[in-house]
Amino acid sequence: MARYSLTTPLEDKDIEKLKAGDMVTISGTIFTARDAAHKKLVDLINQEKDLPVNLKGQIIYYAGPAPAKPGYVIGSVGPTTSGRMDSYTVPLLEKGLKGMIGKGSRSKEVKQGLCRHGAVYFAAIGGAAALLSKKVKACKVRAYPELGPEAIYELEVEEFPVYVINDIHGSDLYSQCLNKSSV
Amino acid sequence: MVVIRTVNVSEVEKTVAQLCIEANCSLGIDVIDALNKASSQETSGIGAEIFKQLIENAEIADSEKIPVCQDTGFAIVFLEIGQEVHLTGGDLTEAVNNGVKTGYTEGFLRKSMVRDPLDRANTGDNTPAIIHTQIVPGDNIRITLAPKGGGSENMSSLKMLKPAEGVEGVKAFIIETIRNAGPNPCPPIVVGIGIGGSMEKAALMSKYALTRELGKPSPDAETSRLEQQLLEQINNTGIGPQGLGGKVTALAVHIERFATHIASLPVAVNISCHAYRHKTVVL
Numbered sequence: 224m225a226r227y228s229l230t231t232p233l234e235d236k237d238i239e240k241l242k243a244g245d246m247v248t249i250s251g252t253i254f255t256a257r258d259a260a261h262k263k264l265v266d267l268i269n270q271e272k273d274l275p276v277n278l279k280g281q282i283i284y285y286a287g288p289a290p291a292k293p294g295y296v297i298g299s300v301g302p303t304t305s306g307r308m309d310s311y312t313v314p315l316l317e318k319g320l321k322g323m324i325g326k327g328s329r330s331k332e333v334k335q336g337l338c339r340h341g342a343v344y345f346a347a348i349g350g351a352a353a354l355l356s357k358k359v360k361a362c363k364v365r366a367y368p369e370l371g372p373e374a375i376y377e378l379e380v381e382e383f384p385v386y387v388i389n390d391i392h393g394s395d396l397y398s399q400c401l402n403k404s405s406v
Numbered sequence: 407m408v409v410i411r412t413v414n415v416s417e418v419e420k421t422v423a424q425l426c427i428e429a430n431c432s433l434g435i436d437v438i439d440a441l442n443k444a445s446s447q448e449t450s451g452i453g454a455e456i457f458k459q460l461i462e463n464a465e466i467a468d469s470e471k472i473p474v475c476q477d478t479g480f481a482i483v484f485l486e487i488g489q490e491v492h493l494t495g496g497d498l499t500e501a502v503n504n505g506v507k508t509g510y511t512e513g514f515l516r517k518s519m520v521r522d523p524l525d526r527a528n529t530g531d532n533t534p535a536i537i538h539t540q541i542v543p544g545d546n547i548r549i550t551l552a553p554k555g556g557g558s559e560n561m562s563s564l565k566m567l568k569p570a571e572g573v574e575g576v577k578a579f580i581i582e583t584i585r586n587a588g589p590n591p592c593p594p595i596v597v598g599i600g601i602g603g604s605m606e607k608a609a610l611m612s613k614y615a616l617t618r619e620l621g622k623p624s625p626d627a628e629t630s631r632l633e634q635q636l637l638e639q640i641n642n643t644g645i646g647p648q649g650l651g652g653k654v655t656a657l658a659v660h661i662e663r664f665a666t667h668i669a670s671l672p673v674a675v676n677i678s679c680h681a682y683r684h685k686t687v688v689l
């Protein structure tokens with residue numbers, strides 16, 4: 224298990240070295256999107272229209288923040304369950320998306336897509352949302368403000384902590400952990 | 407002669423608003439103790455690191471009054487109303503929902519409710535609450551607010567077993583549910599289980615079990631033994647904190663049981679994440 228610091232946008236050389244189980248801190252711009260925003264993005268792709276954000280080399284964080292208290296950049300913001308975004312993921316990888324941050328297992332289709340498109344799936348600590356909000360230095364709505372917590376937010380993060388779950392070599396940290404189980 | 411106590415529903419509304427904020431921002435001492443205890447038991451390196459961060463997260467949330475988790479959940483409300491209470495001043499359900507609206511708005515909590523499961527438009531104030539009301543002896547009103555995140559709720563399950571499957575069948579179904587859930591419900595989890603009753607009674611018991619003080623054993627000795635056995639089995643799955651491997655997959659198993667039909671053996675498993683949020687006030 225290695226430790227790395229990465230800055231977005233990600234390049235192929237950043238991703239090639241990552242292995243399931245590595246701890247990574249991410250700095251730079253990342254975009255939030257969850258169920259409703261994903262549906263809109265994939266609808267645009269199907270209609271061959273432009274996306275509201277350029278995903279090339281970027282990371283999507285599966286998250287819907289709590290509202291910011293006065294004087295705060297953002298409210299608590301931890302990861303949501305990634306599996307709900309599985310059916311929308313491959314079209315976004317085809318648009319150049321290089322990383323996703325969430326929690327929980329991905330489908331076979333997504334894992335294969337990561338290998339094919341040279342992208343990686345990270346997990347942040349689910350439920351450590353107050354702590355993770357301290358890693359966000361700026362926040363603005365980039366698209367779909369009508370979706371409230373489900374809008375696409377552009378976040379400036381500093382040393383945002385994540386673990387590599389699925390790398391480009393086909394390894395899966397969750398199944399490695401389960402294989403060690405005694406059941 | 408029974409003296410009827412009059413309570414204005416505005417009291418209920420104010421209490422619910424306050425409970426929404428407290429339950430979402432400050433974990434109870436039972437949860438903090440359980441996290442500290444589990445942290446000292448966890449032998450996996452990543453697991454121990456995760457516990458450290460969860461405890462730090464709880465401290466930040468409590469001191470800054472920001473939610474422990476961004477998913478501030480369904481507002482699940484258990485009302486136990488004494489039969490000698492006369493509620494005045496308006497509609498009780500409306501009062502609870504107004505309390506939720508105020509609490510979630512003034513507390514800067516996330517609004518996660520959509521008005522319809524198919525059209526999915528956000529209601530904008532986290533209403534409606536999910537309200538379970540019971541009439542009990544006495545002249546008190548006991549209000550429990552237990553915010554419940556969607557991620558762990560989605561991993562919950564219910565099955566109508568055959569009576570012949572017995573306790574082994576019950577255990578197998580519970581372990582299968584936990585294994586299928588894997589990392590998704592944010593382990594270390596708390597497992598609420600309802601065994602018996604009808605279908606909806608089993609589901610409701612499994613939810614009610616998640617309002618119990620964390621780790622407090624069932625008062626029934628046999629049920630308490632079953633809770634211990636299941637906790638051990640769940641912690642042997644290797645799922646661990648956040649599904650990244652380790653000894654502590656669950657902090658506790660809480661079981662409620664009830665009479666059932668000669669043909670039936672319902673089992674409901676309701677999973678809570680480690681942010682085991684529940685606060686109670688007696689009016």
